[in-house]
Amino acid sequence: MNLDSLVVLGATGSIGTQTLEVARRREMAVLGLAARRPSAELARLAGEWPEAAIVVTGATGDEARAFASDVGPDRVHFGSAAMAELARTPAIVVNGVVGIAGLSASVAALEAGNRLALANKESLVAGGSLVTAAAVRGGGQLIPVDSEHSAIFQLVGGMSRDHIHRIVLTASGGPFRGAARSELEDVTPARALAHPTWKMGDRISIDSATLANKGLEVIEAAVLFDVDVDDVEVVVHPQSLVHSMIRLVDGTLLAHVGAASMRHPIEYAITHPGRAAHTETPFELAGLSLTFEEPDLETFRALALAYAAGRAGGSAPAVYNAADEIAVAAFLQKRLGFLEIPTIIEHCLEHVPVTKPDTVDEVIAADRDARELAASLIAGSC
Numbered sequence: 001m002n003l004d005s006l007v008v009l010g011a012t013g014s015i016g017t018q019t020l021e022v023a024r025r026r027e028m029a030v031l032g033l034a035a036r037r038p039s040a041e042l043a044r045l046a047g048e049w050p051e052a053a054i055v056v057t058g059a060t061g062d063e064a065r066a067f068a069s070d071v072g073p074d075r076v077h078f079g080s081a082a083m084a085e086l087a088r089t090p091a092i093v094v095n096g097v098v099g100i101a102g103l104s105a106s107v108a109a110l111e112a113g114n115r116l117a118l119a120n121k122e123s124l125v126a127g128g129s130l131v132t133a134a135a136v137r138g139g140g141q142l143i144p145v146d147s148e149h150s151a152i153f154q155l156v157g158g159m160s161r162d163h164i165h166r167i168v169l170t171a172s173g174g175p176f177r178g179a180a181r182s183e184l185e186d187v188t189p190a191r192a193l194a195h196p197t198w199k200m201g202d203r204i205s206i207d208s209a210t211l212a213n214k215g216l217e218v219i220e221a222a223v224l225f226d227v228d229v230d231d232v233e234v235v236v237h238p239q240s241l242v243h244s245m246i247r248l249v250d251g252t253l254l255a256h257v258g259a260a261s262m263r264h265p266i267e268y269a270i271t272h273p274g275r276a277a278h279t280e281t282p283f284e285l286a287g288l289s290l291t292f293e294e295p296d297l298e299t300f301r302a303l304a305l306a307y308a309a310g311r312a313g314g315s316a317p318a319v320y321n322a323a324d325e326i327a328v329a330a331f332l333q334k335r336l337g338f339l340e341i342p343t344i345i346e347h348c349l350e351h352v353p354v355t356k357p358d359t360v361d362e363v364i365a366a367d368r369d370a371r372e373l374a375a376s377l378i379a380g381s382c
Contacts, residue, residue, distance in 0.1 A: 001113055002090040007032035009083060009105055012041045015096030015119045022267050032086045036065035046071045055082045055099060080104060088112040092270055095120045100367050103127045104360050110140030117269035119145035121216050126318035127363045128223035144267040147223055148217055150265035151243035151256035167221050168245035170237040172197045174209040177238055181299045187338035195241040197260055206328045210341055215306020219317045222310055229310030236293040259283050301342040309349055314356045315366035316349060322370035323348035330378045343373050
């Protein structure tokens, strides 16, 4: 396992950009960069790290030819299979890809015995059993990058699982914390995108507003830490300073507390088991007020539906994720109401048959079926 170099998947996105900031600061070699589009930013990064192989997963023929001519035809490869192959490069592989496209790369990285710093939720939500099996098969190491799961990973450490009673995920509550259902009937995309704590991409911002994102994290935590979904609880914590907690069997509650920054979990995943020293202003406790609330599962039904998908197991979490993604896209396009997002998810969970996927292709098939049904429902053809 090579821990001196990086491969960054989703290099031009938020996680990728912050990962490369860490690489610059730590003067790490970057052996691979992947992105969905052949952008000017990706070309600039290719110039900054001339030793890195470059992968673009989505490009037209003309775009591919122009980009390869610009960056160098021997350096650039195209397609999702090329990204999965890049993930086999001996290095720390940071998977910041958005969507089900990240699953094959996660499996490939772990099969190759690499450390996988995982920020791609879909890998564990849709294909959790495949990812954990790949880690066992190849000897790879999986370290979460999501702030909540990184916090739990750090709290658990080498602790015996027999000592852990429950996992507690904190949720900011999003922009509509405390709102009644009747107040959400005419929510616009602009209002739903206005997250009070984090600056994130469009889908994750909407998922935070519906609490679907927390639902995905519940399923993710159950896979990562090998517990039942009902042993993962959610508490609303609007200050976003307690990133997660664990309840121990003796009644003790351990919490991970710190500033709301993705840089810390990214750097921890890269430096584990060590820690990077910083000269930043210390996190001050004096003057803080921390509050906690129960989530409203009736108003924010997406969270309750995630628990149902997790209990069903098999392909159900993949269906949940895919239906949510299609519904969120329709909401952002003003083709679907905010409160209709969980309705689409629920219908897909009820009508897409639950299977037990053994391969990435079978996960993708369940994902595709859910997307098709969701799209049909939104178009009014079902």
